[in-house]
Amino acid sequence: TPNTVEKTPVTLLGLGAMGTALARAWLAAGHPLTVWNRTPARAEALAAEGARVAGSAAGAVAANTLVVVCLLDDASVEEALAGTDLTGRDLVNLTTSTPAQARARAAWARERGARYLDGGIMAVPPMIGVPEAGGYVFYSGSPELFERHRETLGVPAGTTYVGEDAGFAALHDVALLSAMYGMFAGAAHAFALIRKEDIDPGALAPLLADWLVAMAPAVHQTADHLRSGDYTRGVVSSLAMQVAGTPTFLDTAEQQGVSPELLSPYFELMRRRLAEGSGEEDLTGVIDLLVR
Numbered sequence: 001t002p003n004t005v006e007k008t009p010v011t012l013l014g015l016g017a018m019g020t021a022l023a024r025a026w027l028a029a030g031h032p033l034t035v036w037n038r039t040p041a042r043a044e045a046l047a048a049e050g051a052r053v054a055g056s057a058a059g060a061v062a063a064n065t066l067v068v069v070c071l072l073d074d075a076s077v078e079e080a081l082a083g084t085d086l087t088g089r090d091l092v093n094l095t096t097s098t099p100a101q102a103r104a105r106a107a108w109a110r111e112r113g114a115r116y117l118d119g120g121i122m123a124v125p126p127m128i129g130v131p132e133a134g135g136y137v138f139y140s141g142s143p144e145l146f147e148r149h150r151e152t153l154g155v156p157a158g159t160t161y162v163g164e165d166a167g168f169a170a171l172h173d174v175a176l177l178s179a180m181y182g183m184f185a186g187a188a189h190a191f192a193l194i195r196k197e198d199i200d201p202g203a204l205a206p207l208l209a210d211w212l213v214a215m216a217p218a219v220h221q222t223a224d225h226l227r228s229g230d231y232t233r234g235v236v237s238s239l240a241m242q243v244a245g246t247p248t249f250l251d252t253a254e255q256q257g258v259s260p261e262l263l264s265p266y267f268e269l270m271r272r273r274l275a276e277g278s279g280e281e282d283l284t285g286v287i288d289l290l291v292r
């Protein structure tokens with residue numbers, strides 16, 4: 001009918017937990033979808049939901065210009081695409097990789113006549129196709145390719161383009177996930193401290209979550225310090241004061257029978273920075289100790 005808007009056909013390689021969620025989002029939005037998975041059984045449910053199942057990766061790649069891969073790791077991308085003809089394809093790689101792998105994969109794709117975008121998914125499968133869940137994907141690589149497919153790529157989750165360097169999506173992805181692990185490490189220590197006490201972990205959890213949310217905006221001051229080079233601007237909790245408090249944390253851990261192994265490395269960096277005469281700063285100087 002005249003009102004029908006043609007949706008971009010998509011080929012998707014990889015039907016793990018994430019690939020399957022991506023596939024369902026594109027199907028639900030009316031995109032013609034061709035899928036392939038190394039283990040064919042994983043495609044059966046999607047076939048019943050309207051996906052066309054290709055018998056080989058080469059067949060799936062041949063079916064559409066836009067080819068999305070979401071596989072376990074970079075080695076599986078290499079293996080899956082080995083026998084395919086990528087000439088004229090728009091290859092979007094949502095597989096988690098290192099920045100170096102992403103850059104090498106971009107060059108590899110170009111040599112095979114494909115345009116390339118790399119993606120880093122900031123979501124877990126249940127957040128895919130659920131805009132209110134706040135999931136999104138970092139993209140980097142060809143800006144033209146991103147613009148061409150922005151609408152289609154925005155179907156499963158939000159899109160954030162971070163630059164022409166193909167490695168930048170992976171770098172942003174790993175940076176945010178690294179911060180997440182730091183947060184989980186701190187939360188693990190907090191739960192360990194109360195583990196043997198008559199304190200309900202379910203009562204600590206909301207306090208912990210609210211505190212982490214309240215502290216998170218501190219990263220804006222860190223960015224301001226790194227930009228200006230002045231690590232003392234607007235400091236309310238000096239490094240000297242914080243280092244003076246570290247025995248309290250270590251003694252409490254000991255009293256509670258908790259290993260300090262998650263906290264100690266960070267405290268050690270704080271002490272080293274203080275020893276350089278940076279007591280008036282906040283914690284930004286730790287970053288300079290980390291960068292080799």
Ligand code: FVH
Nearest residue numbers: 014015016017018019038039071072076080095096121124
């Ligand atoms: N799931 C998550 O929470 C995270 C969220 C953030 C992004 N990650 C990344 O997404 C990539 C895919 O993750 P996944 O959750 O889909 O992973 P699995 O469920 O383990 O599925 C892996 C798929 O990869 C296929 N595969 C593995 N090795 C090969 C290979 N050598 N050749 C071809 N395909 C391969 C596997 O196929 P099969 O085992 O079913 O035959 C699955 O389709 C990943 O980079 C996450 O870091 C997910």
